[in-house]
Amino acid sequence: MKVAITGASGFVGNRVVEKFFLENLHEVVPVVHSFSSLALPARFNMTWKVADHFSEQALSHAFDGCEVVVHAAFGSPLSAMSKAVYRAADKAGARRLVVLSSASVYNQNVLPGTTEDSPLPAKPATSYNANKIAADKLIRDLRAKGKTEVVFLMPSVVFGARSQWVAGVANQLLQGTAFLINDGAGICNTIYIDNLVEAVRLCLSATDVDGEAFFVSDNETVTWKEFHNPILAAMGATTEDLHLLYNPVLAGETPRELMRLRLQGMVETKTVKRIKPHVPEKFMKVYRLLQTPLKERRGEPDMWMPPPVKRPQVNLDMGLLQQCTYKLPNAKAERFLNYHPPVSFIEGMQRSIAWLKFAGYPVVS
Amino acid sequence: MDTSKQESVEAIVVGCGAVSQMLYAPALEALERIGEVKVVGLVDPAKKQKAGMQKMFPSAAAYDSLEQHRLSEKTLVIVATPPKFHAPQTIYALQQGASVLCEKPMAASVAEAETMIEAAGNAKGVLAVGIFRRFFPAFEAMKSIIDNKPFGSLQKFAIQEGGKFAWAAASDSFFRRDMTMGGVFYDLGVYVVDSLLWWMGEPEDFIYQDDAMGGVEANCHLNLTYADNVRGTVRLSRDWQTPNRYDFQFENAKVVYESSQVNHLKIIINGLSFALDAELESIVGKIGGNEITAATRTNPQSFTAQLRNVMAAMKGQQQLRVPGEEAIRSLRFIENCYASRALMEMSWLSNQERKRAETLAAL
Numbered sequence: 001m002k003v004a005i006t007g008a009s010g011f012v013g014n015r016v017v018e019k020f021f022l023e024n025l026h027e028v029v030p031v032v033h034s035f036s037s038l039a040l041p042a043r044f045n046m047t048w049k050v051a052d053h054f055s056e057q058a059l060s061h062a063f064d065g066c067e068v069v070v071h072a073a074f075g076s077p078l079s080a081m082s083k084a085v086y087r088a089a090d091k092a093g094a095r096r097l098v099v100l101s102s103a104s105v106y107n108q109n110v111l112p113g114t115t116e117d118s119p120l121p122a123k124p125a126t127s128y129n130a131n132k133i134a135a136d137k138l139i140r141d142l143r144a145k146g147k148t149e150v151v152f153l154m155p156s157v158v159f160g161a162r163s164q165w166v167a168g169v170a171n172q173l174l175q176g177t178a179f180l181i182n183d184g185a186g187i188c189n190t191i192y193i194d195n196l197v198e199a200v201r202l203c204l205s206a207t208d209v210d211g212e213a214f215f216v217s218d219n220e221t222v223t224w225k226e227f228h229n230p231i232l233a234a235m236g237a238t239t240e241d242l243h244l245l246y247n248p249v250l251a252g253e254t255p256r257e258l259m260r261l262r263l264q265g266m267v268e269t270k271t272v273k274r275i276k277p278h279v280p281e282k283f284m285k286v287y288r289l290l291q292t293p294l295k296e297r298r299g300e301p302d303m304w305m306p307p308p309v310k311r312p313q314v315n316l317d318m319g320l321l322q323q324c325t326y327k328l329p330n331a332k333a334e335r336f337l338n339y340h341p342p343v344s345f346i347e348g349m350q351r352s353i354a355w356l357k358f359a360g361y362p363v364v365s
Numbered sequence: 366m367d368t369s370k371q372e373s374v375e376a377i378v379v380g381c382g383a384v385s386q387m388l389y390a391p392a393l394e395a396l397e398r399i400g401e402v403k404v405v406g407l408v409d410p411a412k413k414q415k416a417g418m419q420k421m422f423p424s425a426a427a428y429d430s431l432e433q434h435r436l437s438e439k440t441l442v443i444v445a446t447p448p449k450f451h452a453p454q455t456i457y458a459l460q461q462g463a464s465v466l467c468e469k470p471m472a473a474s475v476a477e478a479e480t481m482i483e484a485a486g487n488a489k490g491v492l493a494v495g496i497f498r499r500f501f502p503a504f505e506a507m508k509s510i511i512d513n514k515p516f517g518s519l520q521k522f523a524i525q526e527g528g529k530f531a532w533a534a535a536s537d538s539f540f541r542r543d544m545t546m547g548g549v550f551y552d553l554g555v556y557v558v559d560s561l562l563w564w565m566g567e568p569e570d571f572i573y574q575d576d577a578m579g580g581v582e583a584n585c586h587l588n589l590t591y592a593d594n595v596r597g598t599v600r601l602s603r604d605w606q607t608p609n610r611y612d613f614q615f616e617n618a619k620v621v622y623e624s625s626q627v628n629h630l631k632i633i634i635n636g637l638s639f640a641l642d643a644e645l646e647s648i649v650g651k652i653g654g655n656e657i658t659a660a661t662r663t664n665p666q667s668f669t670a671q672l673r674n675v676m677a678a679m680k681g682q683q684q685l686r687v688p689g690e691e692a693i694r695s696l697r698f699i700e701n702c703y704a705s706r707a708l709m710e711m712s713w714l715s716n717q718e719r720k721r722a723e724t725l726a727a728l
Contacts, residue, residue: 022578022718035534039603042540042548044725045579050537161713162605194715351713358584358711359605360525 001204004029004066004094006053006085007073009037011162012100012196016070017041019197026204031062033073053081059088066092068204069148072100082135083142090146096210097139097148098203100196103156103189103215103328105133108320110189116154116213116332126316136213143211151203152213153196156328157227157321160193160348161355169231170361172312179243179312181322184225188321189328191217192348195341202337214333220345221327230346234353236364243312250319374676375439377406377463379431379454380446381414382535384468389443390421392669397422401676402441406434414535436461438489441676444468445495447538448545452477455492456484464490464679466672470555471692473546475700482689493675493685494692496559500667500674501627502645504560507613510620511564516634517616519565522597524611526624527553530583530603540581548581549603551699557599559687559695565591573702574709579725586709587702627664 003020007013008030020026021044030041033053041048049062053073063069069089075081082099089097106114107125124130136152143150159165172178199216203209225239232238333339343351357363376393378385396402404422409415410429419427428434431454436442442458444451444467451472455465465485471494472478485492498504511519527549530539538544545551550573561568570590575582587599600607609624621631632641646658662670677683708726711719 018714019718022714022721024721035537035539036530036532038534038537038540039530039548039583041580042537043576043578043580043583045542045728048537161711167605354710354712358709358713359602360600360607 001068002027002029002066003068003070003204004031004049004063005070005072006031006059007071008032008048009040010072010074011160011164012158012193013070013072014040014162015160015193016072016197016200017044019194020201021046025201029062029066031059033075054084056084056087056091059084060091063088063092063094066094068096068098069094070098070100070200070204076131078131078135079138082139086139086142086146086148086150090142090148094148096204097150098200099136099139099150099152100200101136101152101154101213102132103154104129105136105154108317109324110156110326110328112326114326115329116215125320128317140211149210151206151209151211153199153203154213154215154328155191155196155199156189156217158191158193158196159227160352161358163193163352165227166231166352166356167359167361169228170235170356173232173235173237173241174362176241176310177243177312178228178237178241179245179314180224180228180239181245181248181314181319183244184223184228184322186224186322187324187327188222188224188227189217189324190220190222190227190345190348192341192343192345192351194343194348198342199333199337199339202339206337209336212332212336214337214339215328215330216333216339217328217330217341218343218345218348219330219341222345224322226345227349230349230353231356234356234363234365235361245312245314248314248319250314250316372439373400374402374441374679375405375437376402376441376443377408377431377434377436378404378418378443378445379408380444380450380468381407381409381411381418382445383533385443385445386414386417386421387533388668389445389672390418391665392672394421395669396672396676401673405440408434411535431457436463438462438464439679440464441466441679447536449473449543452481455481459484459488459490459492462489464492464675466493466495466675467689468495469559469692470546470551470699471689471696475693475697478689478693478696482693485689491675491678491685492689493671493678494687494689495671496556496687496692496695497668497671498556498560499563499686500662500670501664502647502661502667503622503627503630504563506630506645507560507611507620507622508564510615511613514615516618516620516632518593519595520614520616521595522611522613524557524597524599525607526557526600526609526611527602527604528606528609542581545581547699547703548575548577548583548585549601550575550582550585550587550702553601553603554585554599554699555695557601558698559692561589561597561599562694562698565595567698568597571702572707573705574707576709576711577706577726578708578722579728584709625664627667628661 003026005013005016008017009032017028017030020028030048031051051058051062071085107121107129120133157165393404404425407415407418407425408428408431415427440463442463442465444454448470451467455467458465568589568591572588575585583604584602589597611622613620617635619633628645630643645661647661648656649659650657674686678685708723
């Protein structure tokens with residue numbers, strides 16, 4: 001089967017390309033947004049496509065002749081990209097679009113008992129959640145008018161080689177800012193990258209799944225402590241090297257922060273990018289001022305204060321994720337896709353640590 | 366060479382892509398302002414690229430090919446095209462009497478680089494290669510520290526450099542095997558290998574590995590052994606953010622260069638509980654036992670210094686710092702590495718994937 005993969009240089013997209021190509025599973029067409037994103041696909045002697053991921057026309061050329069499109073790209077504004085991808089897949093005559101969505105459509109801290117049939121939260125907890133919900137809804141609306149089928153996969157913490165989750169913990173350890181909330185007792189809904197690629201593979205040809213969305217995760221129930229421990233051990237660290245936080249007060253996104261994000265989204269649209277050079281400088285000054293976080297505008301810190309101690313930055317997304325109490329169910333994916341994760345959490349973590357070493361992190365064991 | 370010392374050099378930029386627009390253009394513009402150079406021609410078959418440069422040099426003539434402009438002894442041709450074009454364009458310009466500053470990597474192969482050097486030997490003009498790190502004050506200082514041993518002899522070193530490829534590439538020429546000899550090692554590695562050869566000469570032994578599986582590598586790893594059992598490692602990536610630092614361990618201190626901090630070095634002296642984060646200054650004189658110091662070159666100023674060195678060499682006023690004969694050494698070493706390449710260990714791949722990866726890597 002000929003399969004196009006958007007965001008082919010990203011963590012998930014790259015691994016789909018690698019696995020499908022190296023295991024001769026399918027003919028792959030990696031699609032990247034710009035020439036500078038070719039580093040990973042270019043390791044192979046294959047035909048890649050460079051297409052603006054916000055341009056329906058460019059993408060439809062890239063998808064030409066592909067039976068399925070796997071949408072693994074992430075960009076801002078997300079809805080504009082989703083719209084271009086669906087329309088391009090439809091125009092190119094693709095049979096199916098597999099969308100790498102996220103469990104975040106049910107917020108970062110998914111409520112116990114949630115299934116794929118549960119209604120989406122009326123009030124998304126963060127702008128990331130809201131963007132994901134809007135993008136998926138847009139694709140569903142377009143599906144109602146188009147011919148290309150859609151299937152959504154909703155993983156949560158996808159880890160493996162080149163994962164920000166794995167490298168993130170390693171980087172935080174090196175910076176002295178790694179942390180666990182409530183002793184890391186919260187549930188970390190992991191899915192090892194190869195298990196997600198397996199779910200993608202199943203989605204290509206599964207029957208009667210048009211419009212369906214699936215939670216996908218590892219078989220094991222893993223806590224955040226269990227997720228951190230192997231990385232700590234690999235880097236010769238212990239829980240003493242972590243900041244242990246208990247029921248931290250999580251700062252919500254203030255109206256000002258939300259306005260800043262909205263403005264940023266507007267500025268990143270193609271139309272605004274085109275007219276930006278012609279915008280008078282005084283308007284740009286106001287924009288830049290709004291973009292500057294308030295604390296940065298308050299001036300120099302008190303010169304008599306002792307040097308600050310390094311503390312972790314716990315954003316709302318991360319704070320909620322680490323306090324999750326619910327293991328996402330694989331039941332629907334098992335039933336419709338015959339999904340059975342082939343790699344155990346432990347094995348996935350060992351492979352992730354092998355990558356940390358490959359990437360030059362100071363792995364000691 | 367009868368070029369007047371007062372006369373400004375006429376420059377022609379061949380290849381108007383990202384490197385020309387982001388590096389050569391601002392440096393040339395600065396030198397135009399002080400009357401040292403005049404950009405007279407811009408060459409690129411792609412209109413879009415040429416237009417970008419024409420905005421900065423409106424009086425320069427625009428051409429689709431170098432042959433359309435008459436070259437002379439006072440012309441400096443800056444070759445900033447993809448590497449496969451370096452040899453033919455350089456040789457043509459030298460044969461027409463012009464001098465050439467060819468962007469790194471010098472050529473698509475050692476054999477091509479040799480023909481460029483041969484052409485330069487028979488020409489009136491000079492052939493320089495754009496390896497502007499040779500003008501970094503921190504690199505000059507590192508060379509001096511290795512040679513003069515103020516902290517004792519070098520014992521070992523580790524270089525980690527690179528990050529997610531972010532260069533505003535105007536085409537896929539960085540990634541196509543028919544356009545380039547390799548990936549990150551051929552691109553970023555030219556700088557690193559050139560510096561190592563400059564600082565320490567040829568290694569006694571090396572082991573080279575990368576992750577190319579039929580295409581060009583995004584990651585590579587090099588183990589080096591020098592005389593007196595000095596060992597070093599080089600890890601380069603255009604896939605993942607590295608710490609971007611050079612750690613050189615001497616008998617009595619560790620000297621650290623952090624990429625892009627071209628006039629800084631960090632020095633950690635054995636036994637002290639603090640590190641020196643040193644800004645380098647040039648010693649420009651001495652009065653009454655007191656050294657007079659001055660600010661030294663920044664990153665962009667190092668680039669401008671390279672251009673000035675080439676122009677001064679054209680006029681016979683300075684020795685060329687990176688002539689073709691010097692630049693070919695790194696290319697030769699890289700070619701030797703590629704000839705003995707092995708696949709990097711990627712144990713997160715499945716057995717089936719690894720088997721195919723090894724087959725593809727061996728092709």
